[in-house]
Amino acid sequence: MPPLLRSALLWIALVSAARPAAAGTDVWTSLDPYGGRIQALATDPDDPGTLYAGTGTSGVWKSRDGGKRWVAAREGLGPGSLSIYALAVAPGPEGAVYAGTATGLFKTTDGGSTWQPVALQMPASSAVISLAVNPADPAEIWAGNGKEIWHTEDGGQTRPARF
DSSP states (O other), X not given: OOHHHHHHHXXXXXHHHHSOOBTTBOOOOOOOOTTSSEEEEEEETTEXXXXXEEXXXXXXXXXXXXXXXXXXXXXXXXXXXXXXXXXXXXXSXXXXXXXXXXXXXXXXXXXXXXXXXXXXXXXXXXXXXXXXXXXXXXEEEXXXXXXXXXXXXXXXXXXXXXX
16 A cells, blocks of 8 residues: 555544544544644654644644644744645654655654755755655655656665656
8 A cells, every 4th residue: 555545544544533423424623733724644654643734834733642732843944945745754763754845855853843954956946745755665765846756765865866
C-alpha cells in the first residue's frame, strides 16, 4: 500500500475510533489547528496518535493526542516557507518529518521543534507540492514540484536524481 494512502487511512481510522458514529450515521468533527486552511496531513507511522497538519499561511502544526490539541511546529521554516503543500513522516527511530513548502523541502528530526532545508538542487523558489517516503527505507524520498520529480536515496545528503 502506498505510504500516503496508508497515512490517510490511519488518520481516518484514528478519527473514527476517537469519535464513534451516532446512530449509525457518520459524524465528522472539526479538529483543525489555529493555522487556517489545511493543505496537508500526515500521521506518524510509529505513533498514529501523532498528527501533523500543514497550513496555507502558518506552517506546520502538531498534535500528539489524535487532534484534540494542536501546537505550532514551525521554528526554522522562515516567512516564505509557511505555506505547506505536502507532509511525509518517515518510519523508524529518527522519525524524520518532511514538509514541502512554497520555497522547497524542509526536514525535522525533533518532532517539528526545528526545521532545516533539504538541498534538492531544484530551481530557486520552486515549491514542493508532493512528497513520499519509502516505508521500507526512510532515507528514500520522492519530491515533486509540478514539473519534475526529485529522488534521493540518502535523505537528501547528496544531490538527488531528477526525472
